[in-house]
Amino acid sequence: MLEVKGLCKSFGALRASDGIDFHVAEGETHALIGPNGAGKTTFISQLAGNLRPDAGRIRFAGEDITALSAPKRSRKGLARSFQITSVYPGFTALENVALAVQARSGHSFRFWRDARSDPALTGPARQVLEEVGLKERMNVLAGNLAHGEQRQLEVAMALATRPRLLLLDEPMAGMGIDESQHMIGLLASLKRRQTIVLVEHDMDAVFRLADRISVLVYGRVIASDSPEKIKMNQEVRRAYLGEDA
């Protein structure tokens, strides 16, 4: 479903992406791991359309999307969640998700009808919120939600756009044990219906959820295999644990 060939991105002398090849099959949950500074977020940004690669191609569902803008990619079904929570703090959780539903419902040049009470928007929004487990908190301002709830909201907004591929950038960032378990449960239930690219540091989550794991070090993919094989891969151990692994 997602095919990346030879992706390169440099910031001055720093090669953040150094010829990355990356494949995700439909229905697969593919995790991307790597030490800090490996270039994971740069990679995700290029996939989502926030950063222009210097070289390389990205194909999504058979279509070359390398030149497409972020909004266009989203409309084609490539949804992302942000590593640093990026929701609409002044709007309620329901309104946040309703906006995501609205963005996918054609143009919005409608000036009269009150959007806050439009069942075409609030209905699907409620459903998604129930799915991620935020139904009780739907009328709370997003800025007032607990950190873990905001991360759930991020996932909810990505889901509300009816995506074909989910790009999740560290969905468990900053979460405590309970919250993480809840999120892992949520992602496990999504596995069956979604193709997911998961960037994560939480190894528990990665090994429980991933069908395949790619390891990114200094902008290059040094290994891409099943979780068991990755666990035993010498290069990976060296990258994470140092030379004496």
Add this chain to the structure above:
Amino acid sequence: MRTRLILWGIAALLLMALPPLVIALGQPYYVDLVRRILILAIAAISLNLILGYGGLLSFGHAAYLGIGAYAVGILGFYGISNGWIHLLVAIGASALVAAAIGAVSIRTSGIYFIMITLAFTQMLYYLGISLDVYGGDDGMRLRSKSQFAGLVDLRDPVAFYYVALGVMLLFVFLTYRIVNSRFGMLLRAAKSNEARSRAIGFSPYPYRLAAFIIAGAMCGVAGALYANHTNYITPGLMAWHQSGEMMFMVILGGIASTAGPVLGTFALLLIEELLKGWTEHWQVILGPLLVLSVVFFRRGLAGIFFKPDA
């Protein structure tokens, strides 16, 4: 929600009662004063749409005040005094210019946008000055007020007052519907978090441009009314001073609220009126007052009563 409606109802009633009240007290001047405030409040309401709700820091909104006024003035100059034509041209011309300026400016943001909108409005100001046939720097007298045959006579100060009040309340209502519609929600979302908006699949540009045009057209109406009010049209209407004042009217009242621009306009203009009565150098007092209001008064007057609408 209920409280807001009640407060608006009270405000509307008070404003409706004002003319007979002040005339009975022998102070008809206040009809003129408040009418001027109402007309400028309309302009502030239009600016609040793009500034308060849209986050577009337009420092050139006075351009549309001028365009609306000159539409009335120039048409009158050529003998056309039909009020409906005046309104149509005021709205059309403002919308057109807003579309042109917006198309170029809205792709920029932040400080660029501020500077660019200011520069374009200044360009119109210079244009106005150089067109000697319409009075140039000195401006022009209004040949005749806009005629709305049979409906209302704008030469009657009280009738004109009620027209201004009616238009203002209408625009408050229109703004309320717009900002809570799908269009308004997207506009406000784009202001709240642009990156998130792009991530869920919409590009803010077309919506911002549309809002910019709507706001320009609304301000054009205010300009047409203003020309009728002052009977005199000068390029000074479009000077950057005016744009800055309009921004203050919006900010003082509290951005992103329907009552904000009205409150802010009343507050600013009444304070000016007060200061003008004390000294001809009133700006040396107003200046620091404005600075202090920005430094200390973050949520504006409406923020005292209500939470802002995101």
Add this chain to the structure above:
Amino acid sequence: MSWALAFEQLLNGLQYGVMLFLMAAGLTLVFGIMNLVNLAHGSLYMVGAYLAAAATQWTGNYLLGVALGLAGTLVVGMAVEVTALRTLYERDHLDQVLATFGLILFFNELIAIVWGRAPLYSSLPPWLQGHIKLFAGSTYPVYRAAVIVVGLLVAALLWYVVTRTRLGMLIRAGASNRTMVGALGVNIKLLYTVVFGCGAALAGLAGLMAGPIYAVQPGMGELILIQVFVVIVIGGIGSIRGALVGAIIVGVVDTLGRAFLKPLLGTMIPPTAAEAAGPALASMLIYLLMAVVLAVRPAGLFANR
């Protein structure tokens, strides 16, 4: 229309451009390093003009007047920074625009209270009066030539400071990473005050140089400020090189447009139409230029942010 006339207008354009550059450099420095939109920059220009003119009259000596004017503007600038602007660094651009707008009203009226609204007379010493000879028998006012020379010297000085000195390095570092520079132990508050002072001095210099050429009156700062905005938009914010290029372009285009557009139009359309359209179009020229640049390069020609 002769070549001598064209060349004279070109020099005038260069002279105006140089003054625009001084203003633009100060404004872009302050914005680039402190992220502060300062509309009151034009007020500092005005203060420079007034203080220099007043000091020259008071002391009877031009150079002394210039020195006092510059020093005075520096002091005023730093005083404004310490009292009013410090609170604005953390605020968003809208708040900064509004607060500095209030400052403009204050300064304009203050000047009017002290010196009145009528234009002030700025005198020139004998050694700056008269004309110098150029090629082909044409002449150029000494003073305007001096303005060009001084402006270019300051541009060179600025380039040297920003690229070759420690202060310049701090300035460029501060522009890209404020907290880091602070963490390195540099006194950020002092740096900001110094930078703002420099910006004020540049504005004051432009103002006192403008005195003898243009009208010295309340509100003079805002007239040039808006053209400075056009310069910055064209050149790209945060870039001093962009400010120089943009300033020269705007200065030359504006001056040549005002001088030659009407006669040029007069050859193509009836003279009465050219009479009206000429000045109108000339005054709009630089804004149209800005629109064109924006359409092609929304971030300006030399944007680095």
